[in-house]
Amino acid sequence: MPETTYRILMNGVTGRMGYRQHLVRSILAIRDDGGVVLPGGDRIQVEPVLIGRNEEKLARLAKEHGIAEWTTDLTQALADPTAPIYFDAQVTSERKDAILAAIAAGKHVFTEKPTAESVPDGQELVDAAEAAGIIHGVVHDKLYLPGLAKLKRLIDSGFFGRILSVRGEFGYWVFEGDYLPAQRPSWNYRAEDGGGMVLDMFCHWNYVLENLFGRVEAVTAKAVTHIPERWDEQGRPYSATADDAAYAIFELEGDVIAQVNSSWAxxxxxxxxxxxxxxxxxxxxxxxxxxxxxQPRVRTPMPVWNPDLPTTEDFRSQWDAVPDNTDFANGFRAQWEQFLADVHAGRPHRFDFSAGVRGLQLVDAGYASSREGRRIELGAREVTA
Known part of the structure; x- marks a missing residue:
């Protein structure tokens, strides 16, 4: 069968997500499994080229994983005509300029979200990508999670009848860095470095909500910084200038109400x-x-409120598990395989830079709602190409 090898410039893979999910569990897993076999019989193989700022880390990763090339010179890497794809997992504040440079070099681009720090910057990426005629995509990993894939099956089957509401709970305790080392990078908690719960997670919630339940039409949100001081990777205290929690009500098309709490505290x-x-x-x-x-309607119990007696029902036991019925690949890898197939076929990727802008529009609305203490309507949220 015909085989094509795509050399991929991977920028930011010394970071947590770039390394674990995109390099090890996606690109290297694809490489080590012999590539991706397309429906028509073609095979896609991948060859990563590591890009970053720390020579020692890059050299160590390359040696550990059998990667032939790495560099700290992004400009030189982008000048290589044999590497048609650029991937970005840098800190958000560094992303836009690097992607614009990749587009100018004619690379197809796949990037982590958020695509930029503002809607105008995100739209600039859309315009540049469309003008260059490249294939562009934004990570939408949560749509590929087994749990949400099963949820999508339920929605498509009509299981819910008319959907009324969605309640989401996300988060965990991120240690401050003094008592125990923090399990997230310190830049996540500095607004000046592109950190913040709203900027990070509202981009996720936008694509989850719009692809499963409907477009977000309005938002009421409160962003807060619960932990005002943290300690960085060197054990030095710093002021946490970014929000570490956000509490939001999203009004979706079709009169569906979604409430999502997001917190690192x-x-x-x-x-x-x-x-x-x-x-x-x-x-x-x-x-x-x-x-x-x-829990279908025919199995829904009839609880009775009685504050004078302890509850004896085990409510969680009254729910049934949805079976897997299929093998679910790592969500990041699954989307990488789709993006590679789209590049190979020369067709647009479903989750493109415009989807990234819609996420940034929800970020802006969330911050505006929190700052002004009011409900913000998003309107049609048209993104021009």
């Missing part, structure tokens, strides 16, 4: 780090990263 008392409960006229479901449980 919450201790987990649920089955998974993120869970969404969807309630409809004919049934309900609770979906996390992997599991999805349902």
């Amino acid at each position: 919450v201790r987990v008392e649920r089955k998974e780090l993120v869970e969404f409960q969807v309630d409809g006229t004919h049934g309900s479901a609770v979906a996390g990263l992997f599991d999805c449980r349902v």
Whole structure:
């Protein structure tokens, strides 16, 4: 069968997400499994080229994983005509200029979100990509999670009847860095470096909501900084200038109400780090990263409120698990395979830079709502190409 090898310039893979999810669990997994076999029989193989600022880390990763090339010179890497794809997992503040340079060099671009720090900057990327005629995509990993994939199956089957509401809980306790080392990079908690819960997670919630339930039409949000001081990777205290939690009500088309709490200052008392409960006229479901449980109308119990007696019902036992019925690949890898197939076919990627702008528009609306203490309508949110 015909095989094509794509050399991929991977920028920012010394960071947590870039390394674990995109390099190791996606690109290297594809390479080590012999590539991606397309429906027509063609095979795509991948060859990563590591880009970053720390020579020692890059050299170590390259040696550890059998990668032939690495460089700290982005300009030189982009000048290589044999590497047609550029990937960006840098800190948000560094992303726009690097992507614009990649577009100018004629590279197809796949990037982590948010695509930029503002809507105008995100739109600049859309305009540049469309003018250059390149294939462009934004990470939408949560749509590929087994739990949300099962939830999508339920929605498509009509299980819920009319969907009424969505309640999401996301987050965990990120240690401040003094008592125990923080499990997230310190830049996440500095607004000047592109950190912030709203900027990070509202981009996720926008694509989850619009692809599963409907477009977000209005938002009421409160962004807060619960932990005002943290300690960085060198053990030095710093002021946390970015929001570390956000509490939001999203009004969706079709009169669906979504409430989503996002926090890095919450201790987990649920089955998974993120869970969404969807309630409809004919049934309900609770979906996390992997599991999805349902309670149809015919199995819904009839609780009675009685504060004088302890509750004896085990409510969680009254839900049924949705079976896997298929093998679910790592969500990042699954989207990488789709993006590579789109590049190979020369067709647009479904989740493109315009989807990234829509996420940034929700970020702006969320911050405006929190700052002004009011509900913000998003309107049609048209993105021009």
